[in-house]
Amino acid sequence: MDNQTVYKVKDSVDLFLSDERYIMAYYLNTRQRKSFKTNKEMILLIEQIDGSHTVQELKEYMADNHDIDSQSVDFVLLLMEKNRLITPIKVKENILSEDECNRYSRQINYFSEFLGSEEEGFYAQKKLMNTNILIFGCGAIGGDVATELVMAGVKNITLFDYDTVEYSDLARHMYYRNNYVGKSKVSALKEELQKIDCSVKVHTIDEGMKPNSDVEQYIRKADFVVNTLDEPYIGYTSSKISRCCIRYNIPHYIAGGFDAHLASTGELIIPHVTPCVECYAGYFKEKLKGWKPKEHPVQERYTEMGGLASMSLFSASFAATEIIKYIAGLVNISEEYKVRGELLFSDLSLTYLNVMKNDNCPVCGGDVL
Numbered sequence: 154m155d156n157q158t159v160y161k162v163k164d165s166v167d168l169f170l171s172d173e174r175y176i177m178a179y180y181l182n183t184r185q186r187k188s189f190k191t192n193k194e195m196i197l198l199i200e201q202i203d204g205s206h207t208v209q210e211l212k213e214y215m216a217d218n219h220d221i222d223s224q225s226v227d228f229v230l231l232l233m234e235k236n237r238l239i240t241p242i243k244v245k246e247n248i249l250s251e252d253e254c255n256r257y258s259r260q261i262n263y264f265s266e267f268l269g270s271e272e273e274g275f276y277a278q279k280k281l282m283n284t285n286i287l288i289f290g291c292g293a294i295g296g297d298v299a300t301e302l303v304m305a306g307v308k309n310i311t312l313f314d315y316d317t318v319e320y321s322d323l324a325r326h327m328y329y330r331n332n333y334v335g336k337s338k339v340s341a342l343k344e345e346l347q348k349i350d351c352s353v354k355v356h357t358i359d360e361g362m363k364p365n366s367d368v369e370q371y372i373r374k375a376d377f378v379v380n381t382l383d384e385p386y387i388g389y390t391s392s393k394i395s396r397c398c399i400r401y402n403i404p405h406y407i408a409g410g411f412d413a414h415l416a417s418t419g420e421l422i423i424p425h426v427t428p429c430v431e432c433y434a435g436y437f438k439e440k441l442k443g444w445k446p447k448e449h450p451v452q453e454r455y456t457e458m459g460g461l462a463s464m465s466l467f468s469a470s471f472a473a474t475e476i477i478k479y480i481a482g483l484v485n486i487s488e489e490y491k492v493r494g495e496l497l498f499s500d501l502s503l504t505y506l507n508v509m510k511n512d513n514c515p516v517c518g519g520d521v522l
């Protein structure tokens with residue numbers, strides 16, 4: 154243990170003394186509770202961990218006043234750090250400015266809780282600020298995702314959409330205002346994003362997705378890609394975008410698939426780690442074998458679907474949370490990680506699809522280069 158380190162009790166942890174024999178810890182972010190057997194000396198030591206004393210000063214204090222040796226102080230501090238009760242204080246100015254620390258303090262606190270130390274929380278925030286994100290589609294979902302990412306500190310964002318703001322969009326899109334009707338969606342959204350954070354760099358691409366669209370030129374410049382484009386339809390745009398992202402090894406999120414009765418929890422796709430869009434297509438092909446849809450008299454039904462702004466926001470918030478968690482390093486991809494689910498608004502039931510990565514997938518299968 155470095156004797157010059159200064160520790161403090163984490164802001165996200167409440168400590169209580171119970172019966173003079175137990176320290177009860179309540180973790181505010183996870184609602185976890187833990188109890189630790191204690192004694193009078195340990196309580197006296199904890200009282201000194203206030204963010205102003207070095208480990209060396211704590212050791213001297215405990216030796217001089219309570220006859221406690223330095224190994225015992227080390228043991229208690231290491232135990233408390235391992236259990237995420239205390240965190241070393243680092244010079245945060247080297248990672249973030251004072252203004253950035255203040256602006257994002259609540260979420261840095263959240264990141265720190267799951268990552269371990271406050272320093273890791275600062276680095277997670279820095280990662281978000283340095284990530285260049287490309288969003289396909291500025292409809293209700295894409296616009297909400299963009300808004301939440303900029304609120305979280307994303308500073309470089311590219312918006313792709315050809316459409317203009319229509320009157321009915323005002324009731325479904327959280328960020329469109331009366332004066333935006335008739336304006337291109339990308340420029341209206343850019344204006345809103347810069348009202349949230351005037352330092353955000355917003356690059357706009359005012360075009361639609363066509364079979365000959367060269368999306369590669371945009372994708373290869375991004376660190377993370379989000380697809381919410383539902384024209385001509387989400388399956389087409391996702392396949393085209395995901396194939397390109399896999400080629401450039403860029404993680405991406407499919408956040409479309411929303412309509413009046415359900416919200417897809419999307420899927421986070423990490424090339425060669427999680428299933429890709431083609432793996433999902435293979436899964437659905439197998440599941441729907443022999444099923445033939447009846448022809449519907451209305452061809453372009455996406456414009457007929459009902460929905461509420463609150464439903465879009467719900468779906469987009471789910472996506473934004475997962476994207477932020479992934480960039481900040483909070484997503485642990487394991488067998489248990491649930492990549493795609495569907496929430497039914499009628500009864501708020503959430504079901505997950507158990508889709509596995511296909512090792513023979515023509516897009517993401519085979520060895521990682």
Ligand SMILES: [Zn+2]
Nearest residue numbers: 429432514517
């Ligand atoms: Zn695949």
